[in-house]
Amino acid sequence: MTHNASKILDIINYSDHPTADDIYMEVKRLGIKMSPATVYNSLAALHSEGAIVKLPDEGGATRYDKSLPHGHMICSACGRISDLFIDDFPDYLRERTGTDTEGYDLRVFHTCPMCRGLV
Amino acid sequence: MTHNASKILDIINYSDHPTADDIYMEVKRLGIKMSPATVYNSLAALHSEGAIVKLPDEGGATRYDKSLPHGHMICSACGRISDLFIDDFPDYLRERTGTDTEGYDLRVFHTCPMCRGLV
DNA sequence: ACAAGATTTAGAATAATACTAATTTTATTA
DNA sequence: TAATAAAATTAGTATTATTCTAAATCTTGT
Numbered sequence: 001m002t003h004n005a006s007k008i009l010d011i012i013n014y015s016d017h018p019t020a021d022d023i024y025m026e027v028k029r030l031g032i033k034m035s036p037a038t039v040y041n042s043l044a045a046l047h048s049e050g051a052i053v054k055l056p057d058e059g060g061a062t063r064y065d066k067s068l069p070h071g072h073m074i075c076s077a078c079g080r081i082s083d084l085f086i087d088d089f090p091d092y093l094r095e096r097t098g099t100d101t102e103g104y105d106l107r108v109f110h111t112c113p114m115c116r117g118l119v
Numbered sequence: 120m121t122h123n124a125s126k127i128l129d130i131i132n133y134s135d136h137p138t139a140d141d142i143y144m145e146v147k148r149l150g151i152k153m154s155p156a157t158v159y160n161s162l163a164a165l166h167s168e169g170a171i172v173k174l175p176d177e178g179g180a181t182r183y184d185k186s187l188p189h190g191h192m193i194c195s196a197c198g199r200i201s202d203l204f205i206d207d208f209p210d211y212l213r214e215r216t217g218t219d220t221e222g223y224d225l226r227v228f229h230t231c232p233m234c235r236g237l238v
Numbered sequence: 239a240c241a242a243g244a245t246t247t248a249g250a251a252t253a254a255t256a257c258t259a260a261t262t263t264t265a266t267t268a
Numbered sequence: 269t270a271a272t273a274a275a276a277t278t279a280g281t282a283t284t285a286t287t288c289t290a291a292a293t294c295t296t297g298t
Binding site for chain 2: 275276277278279280286287
Binding site: 054056057058059062073076084086089092093096097099100101102103104105106107108109110111 | 173175176177178181192195203205208211212215216218219220221222223224225226227228229230
């Protein structure tokens with residue numbers, strides 16, 4: 001893994017589902033000299049290594065996330081994405097699909113507590 | 120729903136997860152006169168009515184599908200998408216998330232029987 | 239240090255989709 | 269049915285995210 005890719009992986013790990021552009025801006029904010037092309041190159045490399053996952057968005061830029069097996073809750077009002085961990089989900093999937101699976105992308109739409117005025 | 124939107128909905132219902140361009144080509148094949156803009160306009164209208172769902176693809180055009188609650192199995196070798204029905208999934212989700220959900224997008228990656236050489 | 243290869247780069251190219259403003263179609267009213 | 273209002277459709281352009289290209293720079297092994 002290159003130095004730049006490793007920095008980008010760090011950023012993905014401490015950021016909240018950033019887009020390529022979010023990452024590029026963070027890189028700049030940190031005072032690191034890196035071109036947008038390198039951000040895309042590194043993201044593609046990290047993705048093909050399986051170090052990150054891509055979350056293509058309906059009408060918007062793709063978001064990136066660490067590749068821990070987990071799903072996402074997406075608020076249909078404000079768009080905020082939060083992580084969703086369901087420990088037995090792989091087991092559940094294997095049982096229900098009747099076959100081995102290599103991974104999953106689960107997004108659950110809801111209205112977050114803030115948008116429901118509960119916070 | 121407009122006449123064109125209704126025709127597009129038909130096409131989505133009998134096609135296999137088409138892209139906007141697939142739909143446009145099918146419309147032309149049927150001898151219907153319709154511009155690409157109308158395909159996009161109609162898809163947006165159908166989507167906001169909840170009549171269809173959008174499946175943004177990693178590196179590729181968004182695919183469209185009927186809005187029946189169901190997931191998808193995606194072959195990581197050939198890319199083929201097939202429908203996945205899990206009847207108790209909404210119940211399972213409500214239980215595991217502890218909240219009401221408005222819908223979900225579940226994609227399970229696997230290697231399809233054909234790509235495993237079993238067919 | 240030097241060569242070989244990998245990485246990074248700026249900028250152009252591409253592809254999907256959205257926008258705009260004008261036109262056509264459809265629906266409503268008199 | 270004719271006139272009018274509203275909605276849908278259109279061609280063409282603009283935008284945006286992303287990829288490509290070919291040159292420049294950095295790294296690594298010897």
